[in-house]
Amino acid sequence: MYGLKKDWDLEPRVRQFVLADYQSNVPRWCPGCGDSAVLSALQRLARDEQLPPEKTVVVSGIGCSSRLPHYMKTYGFHGLHGRPLPVACGVRSRRPDLHVFVVTGDGDNCAIGTAHWIHAIRYNMKMTVLLFDNNIYSLTKMQTSPTTKRGDFSYTHPMGAPLNPLDPLSVTLAITNASFVAQTIDWNPMHVEATIRAAHAHPGLSFIRILQRCPHYNPMVWQPLQQDPSLIRLLVHPDGIPADDTVRKIFKNQLEHDPADLSAAKDIAAATDAVPVGLLHRNVNAERYDFATAQGLTMETDERVQAIQAEIDRFLV
Template sequence: MLAEESLLEVCAIEQHSLDEYESEMPRWCKGCGDHGVLAALQRVLRKNNLEPENVVSVSGIGCSSRLPHYLNTYGFHGIHGRALPISTGVRLARPELPVITIMGDGDCFSIGGNHWLHAIRYNINAVVLVLDNEVYALTKMQASPTTPDGTKTNTTPHGTYLQPLNPLSAVMGMTNVSFLAQTATWLPAHLDETIEKAWNHHGLSFVRILQRCPVFMPKAFGEGGLNFPVVFLENEDGIPVHPLLRKRGETQAHDHRDINEAQRVAVSVDPAPMGLIYQNRDLPTYEDIRWQRKDRPDRATFLERLDAAVDRYTVT
């Protein structure tokens, strides 16, 4: 058993309020989908009654990566594309601390693409949220890997030439995939349920969140979800579909434990699948594997050996 379980027991002593998870006023634009993700995360932290200082949020660079500034937890605003290696380091060094990783589409799928694929395979125990607005927005509209074909941006003034990347099928093609879900910022009840489900999964919970960006991509996702075809994946052990959501799209029975069925769903884009696409509860996490190593030295011995190794490179 990792120390994280005993930490959660300690945290159950006192009920925290929502404002204990709030920090400075967000600087995102009016109507930006990032506001909804922040609020959903705060609600999930309160529901699970976690000590704010015992949660770590890690991000890369981009509009959505400002989220750790606005969430009252221990925060690490990292460098572009490198949020996942930082999260892996935190999980290995302090496995008792829950980690939330927040990235954007350019951050995760392009600059951090290498780290993304290997983090799926490592299966660290962390919630990984990618807020996908289909563009680099912080730097004022350059094409990202998920920008729709033909979109005019500052780097593609005549329109993008390539078909967009499908992150869902990419994840389902990786070894050791543990949890994959998709939701959207204009479906707040579904967003809450999805993050809650991801939070309660032991392993890397990868969630793609389709995110409104009314400033640079007002037409994306059928004008911010108004005319965007979706299908809700339904399973009694999946992400609940609120009765009001049924007006927004059809539902489809789906067995998220069946990898072949999940791979079929992951390649479909029209309508976009919403819900839990795949879950495997039986995979060991990378922390489990590393901490159970029988030849692992105790912390003091480890630090002593690390010092000795670093001293070998001392310049005198």
């Protein structure tokens, strides 16, 4: 972040983007909300990668985190509850030139939008998906989410959530064609940024579950992890999320995990003794549907007209 970057050049760039080029309205999240850290990380990534703001599209659903596009000075699509993934896939379908990010929450993605989650993972179109998981519905003021811990209070389950929570990592890893599955924590900005950076570089759909704090409705949910970093299992590997010394120093419970090993990734996700942070799975060779959907993009108008004429001729009598 300091000093010369690897790609430095004596020639001035035609367009040099600074952080302010990605900053729009002042976020209206609650003080202490974990969303802010992710927003900053996303803006830093855009700045570092010099993503042209007009070529960047942030798609979201409905929920607190889904307000994020309003705080990015890029193109954005703040659509319907549960449906950011179909929209993002549609944006991507004919626009390989765009950088597509998806912002979704545990209610948005793991409840109302579950069908799209499964199929978008399978489509594996190039985009970065950020799942903000605070284990609670916050925008609608504290209802149980699919990831709410069993027994936790909410206004829809005042006697405590009746079921064990759904595990987004295990679900995602089990989906055919899952190609990038990572987990990070909003209270370590370095790791968040490193994860988003790796995700953005991935040739396919990258899925990041972010353990995100809601100071208002679920302030205690990640507190044990914050107080005792040994409850976190940091996944380290040359092919994983780069973890620098500061990160390694905090998270001493480390596991060498090759993200190519899907079977081991599933075991790590399912383990109950520690929460994994890092890259669980990556497969850069997974099939990509966006290559199929972009077919014919370069066809010229006269070619199209000729083809349609020929098609109509098939029905001549």
